[in-house]
Amino acid sequence: MCGVFGITNHKDAANLTYLGLYALQHRGQESAGIATIASGQMYSEREMGHVADVFTQERLSRLPGYSAIGHVRYSTTGGSMLCNAQPIVALTSKGPVALAHNGNLVNGSDLRQQLEAEGAIFNSMSDTEAIVHLIARSRERDVERALIEALGQCRGAYSAIVLTPGRIFAARDTWGFRPLVLGRLGQSLVVSSETCAFDLIGADCIREVRPGEVVALEADGLRQVHQFPSERQARCIFEHVYFARPDSEIFGNNVAETRERFGAQLAREHPVDADVVIPVPDSGVFAAIGYARESKIPFEFGLVRNHYVGRTFIEPKQTIRNFGVKVKLNPVRKIIEGKRVVLIDDSIVRGTTSKKIVRMLKQFGAKEVHMRISSPPTTGSCYYGIDTPQRRDLIAGSQSVEDIRQFIEADSLGYLSEEGMLNAVRNGDDPHQLYCTACFSGKYPVVREETQATTEVGTE
Numbered sequence: 001m002c003g004v005f006g007i008t009n010h011k012d013a014a015n016l017t018y019l020g021l022y023a024l025q026h027r028g029q030e031s032a033g034i035a036t037i038a039s040g041q042m043y044s045e046r047e048m049g050h051v052a053d054v055f056t057q058e059r060l061s062r063l064p065g066y067s068a069i070g071h072v073r074y075s076t077t078g079g080s081m082l083c084n085a086q087p088i089v090a091l092t093s094k095g096p097v098a099l100a101h102n103g104n105l106v107n108g109s110d111l112r113q114q115l116e117a118e119g120a121i122f123n124s125m126s127d128t129e130a131i132v133h134l135i136a137r138s139r140e141r142d143v144e145r146a147l148i149e150a151l152g153q154c155r156g157a158y159s160a161i162v163l164t165p166g167r168i169f170a171a172r173d174t175w176g177f178r179p180l181v182l183g184r185l186g187q188s189l190v191v192s193s194e195t196c197a198f199d200l201i202g203a204d205c206i207r208e209v210r211p212g213e214v215v216a217l218e219a220d221g222l223r224q225v226h227q228f229p230s231e232r233q234a235r236c237i238f239e240h241v242y243f244a245r246p247d248s249e250i251f252g253n254n255v256a257e258t259r260e261r262f263g264a265q266l267a268r269e270h271p272v273d274a275d276v277v278i279p280v281p282d283s284g285v286f287a288a289i290g291y292a293r294e295s296k297i298p299f300e301f302g303l304v305r306n307h308y309v310g311r312t313f314i315e316p317k318q319t320i321r322n323f324g325v326k327v328k329l330n331p332v333r334k335i336i337e338g339k340r341v342v343l344i345d346d347s348i349v350r351g352t353t354s355k356k357i358v359r360m361l362k363q364f365g366a367k368e369v370h371m372r373i374s375s376p377p378t379t380g381s382c383y384y385g386i387d388t389p390q391r392r393d394l395i396a397g398s399q400s401v402e403d404i405r406q407f408i409e410a411d412s413l414g415y416l417s418e419e420g421m422l423n424a425v426r427n428g429d430d431p432h433q434l435y436c437t438a439c440f441s442g443k444y445p446v447v448r449e450e451t452q453a454t455t456e457v458g459t460e
C-alpha cells in the first residue's frame with residue numbers, strides 16, 4: 001500500500017513530485033519522502049505524516065535538481081518508523097541511487113537473510129532495502145545492468161522507480177501486481193502509481209510500464225532497458241474494488257466505471273425490493289450508483305463521512321468513549337427513516353464495522369437493511385502489498401455468508417461473484433489470465449518462499 005511518483009528534466013522537479021504525491025496520498029498516509037539529484041549529488045527529505053504536513057516550502061527548497069522521485073507509505077508489518085520511509089538513498093560504487101517501491105517481495109526475508117549473512121547492514125525493516133543492497137553488491141559496473149541483475153532475484157510484487165544521475169528507471173514485476181504508468185509533461189517524462197497524479201500536474205498518460213519491463217526515463221526520451229519474460233499476469237483486482245482512486249485509469253480500465261459495473265452486476269446477481277440504495281462512503285459510492293441504475297432504485301447519500309478523522313483519532317475520555325463508527329459516519333435520518341435500504345460496501349473484513357453501520361441505520365429508523373458487497377467474500381490475506389489481516393481474522397475466512405449476515409444483523413446479504421467481478425474488468429482479453437483474485441479465491445499466483453508466516457514480509 002504505497003504510491004510512487006517520479007519526474008525527469010524539469011526545473012520544478014521537487015515541487016511537481018510534491019503535487020504528484022499529494023494526488024497519491026490515498027495509497028499511504030504514514031510517511032512521505034522525496035529524493036532529487038543535482039550535479040551528481042543526491043538530496044532527500046523524508047518524514048512521518050501526510051504529504052502536506054511533511055513538505056513545507058522551506059523543505060522543498062532543500063531539494064534542488066531537474067529529476068526527482070517520491071513515495072507515500074502505509075505499512076503495518078514493516079513498522080511505522082522513519083527508518084522505513086522511502087525513497088531509500090544509497091551511495092554505491094555505481095554512483096548515488098534512490099529507490100521507491102510499491103509492492104511486496106515474497107522472497108524479501110530470504111534475500112535479507114542471505115545479504116546479512118554476507119555482511120550487509122540494513123537500516124530499515126523494509127524489503128525495499130534488499131533491492132538497494134542487491135544493486136550495490138552487484139559485480140556489474142554500471143547501475144543499469146546492476147538493477148536488472150537485482151530485479152532478476154526479486155520475486156513477488158514490485159512497481160519500483162530508481163533515481164540515478166541522468167535518468168530514472170521504472171520497473172514492474174512480471175506479474176504486474178501493482179500499477180505503474182508513464183506520462184509526459186512538455187519535455188519531461190513522468191512515472192506514477194496512478195494517472196490521477198498526471199491529471200493534477202497536467203501531464204498526458206503515455207502507457208503502462210508493462211509487466212516485467214524496465215524502462216529508462218531520460219532527457220531525450222523513453223528507452224526500454226529490459227523485458228523479463230512474463231508468462232502469466234496477475235494485476236491486483238482489489239485496486240479496482242477499493243484501493244485506487246476512482247478518477248484513475250488502472251490496467252486499462254477507469255476505476256469509477258469499473259466500480260459502477262461491479263454494482264450493476266451485483267444488482268443482477270442479488271436483486272431486492274427496496275426503497276433506497278446508499279453507499280458506505282467513499283469506496284462504495286460508484287458501486288452503489290451502478291446498483292441503483294441497474295435496479296432502478298433511487299440512489300441517495302444516506303451516510304455522511306467525516307473526512308477529517310485521521311488514523312490517530314483518540315477518543316477523548318474513558319467515560320464518554322465508544323463513539324465507534326459514529327465518529328466517521330453519520331446517517332441522514334430523512335433519507336433512512338421508514339425505508340428499506342440497500343447498503344453497498346466494497347468488502348467486509350472482520351465484520352465489526354458492517355455490524356455497527358447496520359445497527360446505526362436501524363437506530364435511525366431504517367425498516368430493513370440489505371447489505372450488498374461489490375466483491376466476493378475476502379477469505380485470505382494478501383502477500384503482494386495490500387494490508388489485509390491474517391485469514392483467521394477475516395470473517396469470511398471461517399464463516400458462511402448466512403453466518404456473516406446474522407453477525408452483522410442485516411436482513412439480507414449478497415456478495416458479487418468472482419466471475420461477475422472478472423467480467424466487469426474484461427477489456428478484450430481473458431481476465432482469468434490477467435488478474436490476481438487470491439484474497440477472494442485462494443488462487444495465489446506466487447507462493448511465499450519463506451518459512452510460511454514465521455517471518456513477516458514488510459508490506460510497502
Ligand code: SF4
Nearest residue numbers: 236238382436438439
Ligand atoms: Fe490484490 Fe487480493 Fe491479489 Fe493481494 S491477493 S494482489 S489484494 S487481489
